[in-house]
Amino acid sequence: MEGASAAAVLAAAGCWDGAGENNKSKKEGDGMEFNELIEVRRSVRRYAKSAMSKDEMEKIVADALNAPSWKNSETTRYYAAIGDEAKARMWKEALPTFNAANSADAAALVAVTFVPGESGFMGSDPADDLGDMWGAYDCGLASSYFILAAKNRGWDTLIMGIRDTAKVKAILGIPAGETLMSIIAVGKAAVKPIKPPRKPVADVLKTA
Numbered sequence: 032m033e034g035a036s037a038a039a040v041l042a043a044a045g046c047w048d049g050a051g052e053n054n055k056s057k058k059e060g061d062g063m064e065f066n067e068l069i070e071v072r073r074s075v076r077r078y079a080k081s082a083m084s085k086d087e088m089e090k091i092v093a094d095a096l097n098a099p100s101w102k103n104s105e106t107t108r109y110y111a112a113i114g115d116e117a118k119a120r121m122w123k124e125a126l127p128t129f130n131a132a133n134s135a136d137a138a139a140l141v142a143v144t145f146v147p148g149e150s151g152f153m154g155s156d157p158a159d160d161l162g163d164m165w166g167a168y169d170c171g172l173a174s175s176y177f178i179l180a181a182k183n184r185g186w187d188t189l190i191m192g193i194r195d196t197a198k199v200k201a202i203l204g205i206p207a208g209e210t211l212m213s214i215i216a217v218g219k220a221a222v223k224p225i226k227p228p229r230k231p232v233a234d235v236l237k238t239a
């Protein structure tokens with residue numbers, strides 16, 4: 032896969048009809064090669080002021096909907112604060128000081144949730160010992176797609192796990208039954224992020 036664009040790999044596998052030629056561009060915000068995308072996507076904790084339209088947010092979520100999920104159950108939901116009032120309330124009431132500061136001036140604060148009792152379930156019964164952990168698994172996959180799609184479209188992100196769940200739900204009108212996973216800040220980086228070191232592959236991979 033190294034050096035090959037995602038489109039080229041799909042084309043070689045016979046799964047790509049050549050539509051969406053813009054995916055071959057390397058320019059940030061206009062589609063990047065996959066290897067470059069996963070390198071330049073980093074958590075950003077300082078943003079320049081920017082705004083995001085509903086249309087732009089819809090494009091990122093449409094990309095993220097390509098993520099796999101249990102039986103294609105698609106239980107992940109996104110609640111995007113893109114207006115000044117909603118964002119101000121999120122920063123003031125729902126995020127701890129350090130995360131509010133880390134995400135200050137972001138264009139959007141997106142609460143990512145999942146509907147429990149569907150992913151990982153056969154009817155109303157959990158399919159195995161993991162139960163709703165499968166919903167969380169799907170939500171993590173969807174979130175990965177979301178942050179990569181955002182970067183691909185020229186937006187930086189920060190996943191924030193630490194928040195006040197009840198306040199987030201009240202501000203964004205999230206149904207009580209949904210499970211809140213994270214808040215993802217989306218904006219324009221004011222500083223170039225440094226990649227935190229990663230473990231050697233041998234520490235995390237065993238082959239047999």
Ligand SMILES: Cc1cc2nc3c(=O)[nH]c(=O)nc-3n(C[C@H](O)[C@H](O)[C@H](O)COP(=O)(O)O)c2cc1C
Binds near residue numbers: 189190191213225226
């Ligand atoms: C589930 C999850 C929760 C996180 N919560 C926070 C958080 O509350 N605040 C924060 O600044 N970063 C948070 N992060 C970002 C991680 O610290 C970051 O992804 C990690 O250090 C690797 O850096 P990178 O994203 O730049 O590769 C979170 C990331 C994940 C996946």
